[in-house]
Amino acid sequence: MGGQRRGSWSRAPRIEASSRRASWLLGLGLAIAVAGCSSAVASTSASGSSQGPSETSPKPTGAPLPKPTVRSGTFTATGPTDLPDQDPAEPVLLKNGEVLVVGEGAAVLYDPTTRKFRSTGDPVPNSSDSDYPEMAFEPSGNEPLLLADGRVLTPGSSDVQVYDPSTGAFTIKGQEASSHSLGATVLLKDGRVLAIGGAVEVPDEESSGATVDIFDPTTGKFSRTGSMKTGRDSFTATRLRDGRVLVAGGETQDTDAGSAYASAEIYEPATGKWSRTGSMTTSRYDATATLLTNGKVLVTGGVDDDRRTLSSAELYDPTTGRFTKTGSMSIARSEQAAALLPDGRVLIAGGSTSDDPTDTAEIYDPSLGTFSQTGSMTVARWIPWAVTLPDGGVLVVGNFDAPISADLYWP
Numbered sequence: 001m002g003g004q005r006r007g008s009w010s011r012a013p014r015i016e017a018s019s020r021r022a023s024w025l026l027g028l029g030l031a032i033a034v035a036g037c038s039s040a041v042a043s044t045s046a047s048g049s050s051q052g053p054s055e056t057s058p059k060p061t062g063a064p065l066p067k068p069t070v071r072s073g074t075f076t077a078t079g080p081t082d083l084p085d086q087d088p089a090e091p092v093l094l095k096n097g098e099v100l101v102v103g104e105g106a107a108v109l110y111d112p113t114t115r116k117f118r119s120t121g122d123p124v125p126n127s128s129d130s131d132y133p134e135m136a137f138e139p140s141g142n143e144p145l146l147l148a149d150g151r152v153l154t155p156g157s158s159d160v161q162v163y164d165p166s167t168g169a170f171t172i173k174g175q176e177a178s179s180h181s182l183g184a185t186v187l188l189k190d191g192r193v194l195a196i197g198g199a200v201e202v203p204d205e206e207s208s209g210a211t212v213d214i215f216d217p218t219t220g221k222f223s224r225t226g227s228m229k230t231g232r233d234s235f236t237a238t239r240l241r242d243g244r245v246l247v248a249g250g251e252t253q254d255t256d257a258g259s260a261y262a263s264a265e266i267y268e269p270a271t272g273k274w275s276r277t278g279s280m281t282t283s284r285y286d287a288t289a290t291l292l293t294n295g296k297v298l299v300t301g302g303v304d305d306d307r308r309t310l311s312s313a314e315l316y317d318p319t320t321g322r323f324t325k326t327g328s329m330s331i332a333r334s335e336q337a338a339a340l341l342p343d344g345r346v347l348i349a350g351g352s353t354s355d356d357p358t359d360t361a362e363i364y365d366p367s368l369g370t371f372s373q374t375g376s377m378t379v380a381r382w383i384p385w386a387v388t389l390p391d392g393g394v395l396v397v398g399n400f401d402a403p404i405s406a407d408l409y410w411p
Helices: none
Strands: 073-078 097-104 107-111 117-119 152-155 160-163 169-175 186-187 193-201 205-216 221-225 236-239 245-248 264-268 275-279 288-291 296-301 312-317 321-324 339-341 347-350 361-365 371-375 387-390 394-397 406-411
Touching: 186 236, 193 245, 236 288, 245 296, 288 339, 296 347, 339 387, 339 394
Parallel strands: none
Antiparallel strands: 073 406, 097 107, 107 117, 152 160, 160 169, 186 193, 193 205, 205 221, 236 245, 245 264, 264 275, 288 296, 296 312, 312 321, 339 347, 347 361, 361 371, 387 394, 394 406
C-alpha cells in the first residue's frame, strides 16, 4: 500500500449522494489486556473460549503459475473468494507472500502460487455489548494493518483482534471505549500504529475529531499523542519515506452540509506534533493517496465541497511541502482502488463515478505525468481494494455485492 485513500475504523455509512464506506472501528484510550501481545497465541473470545482454526496456515508451496496467455493491461477473474456477501476488508499482503482478506465472520487467504483462495481461522464474534454481537465485523467493512512482526491488526465492530499467520488464528486483544470512524491508521517506522482522527460519535450529533493516539503492539495499549490542527475524516494518510506522516484533505461533520478540505498537515513521530504543510489545489475527500518511488505522493479523485466526483489528481513533494496539479484521470471517480506497480506506475481501478460503480481502470505514469486507459475489470467494483503481488500482478477484491469476487491485473 502506498498510502491510504480513505479512513479506517468502522461505523454505518451516512446516506448521501456520494455514499462511502465506514471502516475500522478502533477504541481510543482503551486499556487492552495483552500480556505478551507479540507472541503466537491461540484465538480466544473475550470469555476465553477457544476460537482457533483446526489447522495452521503454512507458507505457499511450489513455483508460481505462469502468467496467463493474455496481453498486458488485462484483468482476469480469479477465485471464488467464498466470502460473505458484504464488502470485505482491505487485503493485506503477508510476509510469506499470501494475501489475507477478511469478511463478516470469515477470512480467506489468497495463494499467489495457485491463484486460489482457501479458508483460514475465523475472526472471533463480538462481545455481547456490541451492536453486532453475531459478527466479527460490521457490514461496512474494516481495514486490517500489517504489523512489523508479521501479524495483522484487525479491528472489528466492537473488539480489536490480531491475526497470526503462523497459527491461522484470530485473538481478541481488547474492546473499543469510544466510537471513531472514517479516520486512518498508519504503521510507523518503529512498529507502532498511529490512529488518526475520524468522525466521533457523541450523543445526538457527530463531529470530526482531531485526536490522535498511538497503539503499541508490544504492550497492547493506546497512548495519546499530539492532535491534528484540523478535525477531519475521510482523508488520506501516507507515511513518507523519511517516516513522517502526511494527512491530506477529508471533510468535516460539523456542518449540516459537510465541508471538504484542501488543507494538509504533517506528523513528526520524533516530537509527536503536527505542523501545517501546503494545501492541495482542490478540496477533496474519499480520494486515494499513493507513495511513488520518487518519494512524492499521488492524490487522485474523490469528492469536492460541492459533492462533485473528481477526475483531477495532484502531487505532493515532501522536499518543498507543496501540492501541484498533474494529469487528470479519464473519468471522475471516488473510493477507487490504487496500487503501485513494480515499474513505478500506479493502477487506478473501479470506484464510483457519482452514484454508479465502474469497471474501468487506468494507469498513471509518473515520468509523463499522465493517465492512460487500460483494460476493464470483469465486473464493476464500488469500493474495491488492490494489492500488488510478489509476481508483479495486482489482486483486486470487492464489489459490494454478492458474490464477492476478485480479479488479477497483469501490467
